[in-house]
Amino acid sequence: MTEAADAWHSVGNLAPLIWLASLALCALLIAVLMPLFRNFALAVPTSRSSHGAPTPQWGGLAVVSATLAVAAPVWLAGQLLGSHTGADAYLVLLGALGLVVLGAADDMLNLGAVTKLVAQTVAIIVMLAALPDDMRIVPLVPQAIERGLLFFGVLWFVNLVNFMDGIDWMMVAEVVPVTVGIALIGALGALPPDALVLALALNGAMLGFAPFNRPVARLFMGDMGSLPIGLILAWLLLLVASSGHLVAAVLLPLYFIADASVTLLRRLRAGERVWEAHRTHFYQRARDGGFITIEIVGRVFAVNLGLVGLAVLSVVAQSSWAAPLAFLSGLCLVAWLMIGFARGRQ
Numbered sequence: 001m002t003e004a005a006d007a008w009h010s011v012g013n014l015a016p017l018i019w020l021a022s023l024a025l026c027a028l029l030i031a032v033l034m035p036l037f038r039n040f041a042l043a044v045p046t047s048r049s050s051h052g053a054p055t056p057q058w059g060g061l062a063v064v065s066a067t068l069a070v071a072a073p074v075w076l077a078g079q080l081l082g083s084h085t086g087a088d089a090y091l092v093l094l095g096a097l098g099l100v101v102l103g104a105a106d107d108m109l110n111l112g113a114v115t116k117l118v119a120q121t122v123a124i125i126v127m128l129a130a131l132p133d134d135m136r137i138v139p140l141v142p143q144a145i146e147r148g149l150l151f152f153g154v155l156w157f158v159n160l161v162n163f164m165d166g167i168d169w170m171m172v173a174e175v176v177p178v179t180v181g182i183a184l185i186g187a188l189g190a191l192p193p194d195a196l197v198l199a200l201a202l203n204g205a206m207l208g209f210a211p212f213n214r215p216v217a218r219l220f221m222g223d224m225g226s227l228p229i230g231l232i233l234a235w236l237l238l239l240v241a242s243s244g245h246l247v248a249a250v251l252l253p254l255y256f257i258a259d260a261s262v263t264l265l266r267r268l269r270a271g272e273r274v275w276e277a278h279r280t281h282f283y284q285r286a287r288d289g290g291f292i293t294i295e296i297v298g299r300v301f302a303v304n305l306g307l308v309g310l311a312v313l314s315v316v317a318q319s320s321w322a323a324p325l326a327f328l329s330g331l332c333l334v335a336w337l338m339i340g341f342a343r344g345r346q
Helices: 002-012 015-037 059-080 087-109 113-128 143-164 170-187 193-213 223-242 246-251 254-269 282-288 293-316 322-343
Strands: none
Touching: 015 059, 015 193, 059 087, 059 193, 059 223, 087 113, 087 193, 087 223, 113 143, 113 223, 143 170, 143 223, 143 254, 170 193, 170 223, 170 293, 193 223, 223 246, 246 254, 246 293, 246 322, 254 282, 254 293, 254 322, 282 293, 282 322, 293 322
C-alpha cells in the first residue's frame, strides 16, 4: 500500500478544494440550466410514480458534468507533475459520457431495450479497459473468466443503480455514504489517486444536487445521471476489491444490491415480465405501507453509514475474523431494513 499511501498524501491537500469545486459547480449548473430542464423531458406522473406533478429530470447532467469537469483537470495536472497513476482512467470518463448521451436520448426518443443494452455494453467495455491489465479480484479464477464475470456484474450494477433511483433523495442517501467510504479506504492507502479524486468529485456533486432533490423534489436525476454514476461507482468499487478488500467493496453498496436483486428474484419467481417498469422495490413498498419519503431515505442513509463503518473496519482490523464478521453484520443490518420496509408502518 506504500505507493497508494504516498499518492493519497499528494491528493489529500487538494481534497477540500476538489470537493468544494464539484459541489459549487453542480449547484451553479443546475441554477443556470433549470429553465432548460423545465422544457425538456419532464417526468410525468404515472400509476407507478412516487411523485404527483410533472418534474424536470435532467439533474444528472449537472451532477456528472461537474464530477468530470473537476476530476479530469486534476488528473491532467497530476499527470503533468508526475504523480498521476494511469492515463487509462480517462476511459472511465468516456464511458460515463456515453451513458449521459444514452440517458438523454432515451428521455427524448424512448429508445428500445436492445439499443440501450448495446450502448451500455459499449460503455462497460470501455470502462473495463481502464482497469489495470494485471488486476485480479479472485486469483483462483482464470483472468479471462473473471473479466467476463465482471462485465455481467457491472452491467447488473449499472442497471440496479438506475432501478433504485425512484424517490427523492434516494440517490443522495446512497452515493454520498458510498463515496465517503471509498475516500476513507483510499485515505488508508488502498486506492490510486485517480480513484480518490473521482470519489471526492462525485461526492461533492451529489451534495450540490441534494438541495434541488430534497422532498418534495424540484429536480430529478434521470437516467442520464443514474446510469453514468452507476458506472463510476462500479469502477471505484472494483478498485477497492482488487486492492484486497472485496468485503468492503460489497458492503458499501449492499443495500442497493440486496433490494434490487431480491426484488428481481421475487418477480422472476412470480412469473412477471422483469423488463417492464414496476413499483415493488422494498423502498417503494415502504411508501405504499405508510412510510413517508424522508423516513425511507433517512433509514437508508443511516444504514449506509453503518455499512461504511463496517467496510472501514474490515480494512483496518487485524483479525482474520474481522472481514467475515463485518460482512455478516452488514447483511443483518440490510435485512433488518428491508424487512421493516416490507412490513410497512405497524
